[in-house]
Amino acid sequence: MKLSFSAEDEAFRAEIAAWMRDNLTGEFAKLKNRGGPGDEHAFFEERRAFERHMGKAGWTGVGWPKAVGGRGAPLSHQVIFFEEYARAGGPGRVGHIGEGLAGPTIIAFGTEDQKRRFLPGILSGDDLWCQGYSEPNAGSDLANVRTKARLVGDRWVIDGQKVWTSLAHVSDWCFVIARTEEGTSGHKGLSYLLVPMNQKGITVRPIQQMTGTSEFNEVFFDGAETAAENIVGQPGEGWKVAMGTLAFERGASTLGQQMAFRNQLDEIIAIAKANGRARDPMIRQRLADAWIGLQIMRANALRMLSKAEGPELPREAYVSKLYWATWHRDLGKLAMDVLGPEAEIAPGSPGTYDLTPLQQLFLFTRSDTIYAGTNEIQRNIIAERALGMPREARA
Template sequence: MNLTFSPEDEAFRAEVAQWLSDNLRGEFALLKGRGGPGDEDAFVEERKRWERRLGEGGWIGLGWPEEWGGRNLDLSRQVIFNEEYARAGGPGRAGHIGETLLAPTLLAFGTTAQKERFLPKIRRGEEFWCQGYSEPNAGSDLSNIKTRARLAGGRWSIEGQKIWTSLAHEADWCFVLARAVDGSRGREGLVYLLVPMDQPGVTVRPIVQITGTSEFNEVYFDGAETAAENVVGEIGAGWKVAMATLSYERGISTLGQQMLFRNELDRIMETARENGAVEDAGIRRRLAAAYAGLKIMRYNALRMLSHDHAGGLPREAYITKIFWATWHRDLGELAMEVMGPEAEVVGEDGFNLLQRLFLFSRSDTIYAGTNQIQRNIIAERALELPREPRGECHG
């Protein structure tokens, strides 16, 4: 694990910082610091235009092979871009799911035709994606999905419901995990489909959060269709592809996420100085602990990203999600304590950024695998302890 950057890397950092400074102004100035978790309904169309500006600048697909429009940049340069993007207050990425989840999945499992069709529009910031995994009875136990897909006449027909689908109301396409083999159970018989959202048979219902925003949605497929060639990987082997997609969630963007966390911590510390909360010894101790936790998070992420993934995920990768989710939830609670009585007052413009942080961070320990499930994963996969009994309980 290398914690330093070369002079060439630092020159690249300066290039990134300068480009962001030159472009996060004018029509995009109002986007600084907006559109992140809990704020994803902010300036949606403007952030889509920003995505196209990133594409024009060559800042989408930095690690992709050059033959598919990427820049084939190494890990250090990708880390630098994500860190500088967050440092500059770059807005929440409208194209995050397409670039960081679907694109690497297509590069690993997709056909040439699929890459030619989908990668250029992701790279240019012209098409946006959502993820159709979780269902009402298949969240933490994803293998319990009931959504079905049937192939007839060169078209797949899809029936079922997905839930907690981030940004489905803004997406052009959805990658959907469905059951394609009659009588199959668990991880067998699944298919990974690329499905257009703008068609009859697709209904999106936003789920309004306590913040008043609706990043998450229910999505109903009632005879929705997609072409036979829009299968990624083999029919019946969708679980393998889906798990690969999830592994990319633990990728480079985690470093950018941590810079956003640092921006939030800085805002909390500034508030503590302004209202005098910093004079409280307990608050100072918790601020210091939050800072230390963020440093640990960074070093663990760099260690994980430096690992050769050809042999599977390193053990430190298994603790990543539960660590940052718990840390961020605690940061939201700390923000409210620093604000004091004002934390309970909503202004004329609605919740402020720290209040949004607190409210949205309650979901961190649930989505992308609950803390309870993460503990099982650590025990069974990383520590190789006996698997939790999954049979029926007869009391």
């Protein structure tokens, strides 16, 4: 065990810190601390330009292998990258679904040809991706996918509907799980397809969130097409590949998320000190509890990543989503309680619905315990996979 950073690590830290300092300036200066959860609509085009700018400088795919164009950074460097990116107020990444989910899935399960075709666009920031998993009747019961794809000549033809598709309205590609074998149900008969978004067979309808903004969408596939070779893994193996993607959701990027959490907690503490709420014993205890929770998350993430080498996720990986989601939901509430009566006042003029970053945080954190597996599903996973409990009876 070694928790400190080496001289070489610190040199890397100086490099990324300097780059952020020198590059989050000029036209990009206004992007500082923008575009995070609840604020995804802010400066989208400018953030896309920043993503390209990062790509040119080699700051995308930091943890990807060198062989596919990544930086091949060791874990310690990935940690440092996320720390310094967050410390500098780096904007919400528009390419995070490609970099964090689509790319790693293609790297792990894709063909050499797919790696050549898809990975450079993710690294350059030119191609944005979205995730076509959930459907109206396949939420917690994800295996209940009804979207169908059939092979017609050299094309997959896709019919169905996805929902809660983040950034679909701006994405170039979508990875879709679709049923490719007639008469199958559940995990069997699904395939993992890479589908171009810009085609007439696809309609995207934004869903308005309680924040008043729209970050996710419904996506309708009506005879949408993709080339036969745009399948990751074998036909019928889509569930295995999809679960691989979900494992990446629990990977190194959670370290970056924790840095954002820390920034939010710091802001809330600063407000509590300024408005006197920090003298309130109950608020003090909740702030201290929040700080402890953050340390727990970080220690657990570092421990998990340090031994995440085999294909099996360690037991501690299963607990992380449940923990951070609940912690973050409580943080959102704490922010409002620290603000007191001021929490009600939105900054926009009457008739508009602009919210302060902390109000957005409060509303956004209502969804933390729902997306990417609800708390209830997480507890089922912990009970069934980590503790070997029998599965719940199903109809």
